[in-house]
Amino acid sequence: MLNTSVNLAGVQLKNPVMTASGTFGSGAEYSEFVDLNQLGAVVTKGVANIPWPGNPTPRIAETTGGMLNAIGLQNPGIDVFVKRDIPFLKQYDTKIIVNVCGKSTEDYLEVVERLADEPVDLLEINISCPNVKEGGIAFGQDPKAVEAITKAVKAKAKQPIIMKLSPNVTDITVMAKAAEAGGADVLSLINTLTGMKIDIQRQCFAIANKTGGLSGPAVKPIALRMVYQVANAVSIPIIGMGGIATAEDAIEFILAGATAVSIGTANFYNPYATIEVVEGIETYMKQHNCEDINQLIGIVK
Numbered sequence: 001m002l003n004t005s006v007n008l009a010g011v012q013l014k015n016p017v018m019t020a021s022g023t024f025g026s027g028a029e030y031s032e033f034v035d036l037n038q039l040g041a042v043v044t045k046g047v048a049n050i051p052w053p054g055n056p057t058p059r060i061a062e063t064t065g066g067m068l069n070a071i072g073l074q075n076p077g078i079d080v081f082v083k084r085d086i087p088f089l090k091q092y093d094t095k096i097i098v099n100v101c102g103k104s105t106e107d108y109l110e111v112v113e114r115l116a117d118e119p120v121d122l123l124e125i126n127i128s129c130p131n132v133k134e135g136g137i138a139f140g141q142d143p144k145a146v147e148a149i150t151k152a153v154k155a156k157a158k159q160p161i162i163m164k165l166s167p168n169v170t171d172i173t174v175m176a177k178a179a180e181a182g183g184a185d186v187l188s189l190i191n192t193l194t195g196m197k198i199d200i201q202r203q204c205f206a207i208a209n210k211t212g213g214l215s216g217p218a219v220k221p222i223a224l225r226m227v228y229q230v231a232n233a234v235s236i237p238i239i240g241m242g243g244i245a246t247a248e249d250a251i252e253f254i255l256a257g258a259t260a261v262s263i264g265t266a267n268f269y270n271p272y273a274t275i276e277v278v279e280g281i282e283t284y285m286k287q288h289n290c291e292d293i294n295q296l297i298g299i300v301k
């Protein structure tokens, strides 16, 4: 009997495979393709205290081995989310992780407090959002801000908190340690890498926002390196993501130190990607005579 179950801050997932925020809606869009009962967890798109309209279009562009996006965290706000999306997800036997965004500490806290009595298993705090009070620099790019926002959220949250780290920093281990010092229960990484594309025929930026976040297979080696570095710098569990498209990719992240993995951009071109990763991990475990997935976590030193 294979044990694929992993533990994140006391929450037991049936397997380590989850969706990456913003690439799977709140599950409904994909439920025709994917039996959500088979996933370790569904991570929702980012939700803020009020509806956000997002950035002007065009806001996505294809790149070699990946994509750029500058959606701008468009979302319907916490009121709609609580009424519409949580009851949908509750029908399934999977863990619910809500991704939270905000432009100020108060914005984050409002969402976290609204979710306190909801049937949500974990909160994932996206600190790549621009901090309007600090002139627009993302919370996640300054270790003092990372520690402060983590502490503030931890003090109010009823559920364990996952701090989602930005890779757009010189040394991600500094941010990881700051989040751990602030009381984070789990870390997730990576969010997208800032990039650019120019349309040479129209001689303009491919994305109205000029820059966008790069994701997909192109970022995988960078994401894997960062997961490895962070796994060796902190003692809390890590959710690894960035370019995972196959079970082989997921296993690399687990061997590097990730307790769980998220599938993002791959869902857009292969809606079955998550299920293929779940099945492929089991096949790998059988081939390698591994009875418990926990024996694989971080064994490549």
Ligand SMILES: Cc1cc2nc3c(=O)[nH]c(=O)nc-3n(C[C@H](O)[C@H](O)[C@H](O)COP(=O)(O)O)c2cc1C
Pocket: 020, 021, 022, 023, 045, 046, 069, 071, 073, 099, 126, 164, 190, 191, 192, 214, 215, 216, 217, 219, 241, 242, 243, 244, 262, 263, 264, 265, 266
């Ligand atoms: C279209 C799109 C929307 C995203 N929206 C969010 C979001 O709302 N919150 C968040 O924390 N990350 C968001 N992300 C980042 C992903 O969750 C993930 O961290 C990143 O894309 C790397 O994984 P991947 O290469 O498997 O896509 C988004 C990514 C994409 C491509």
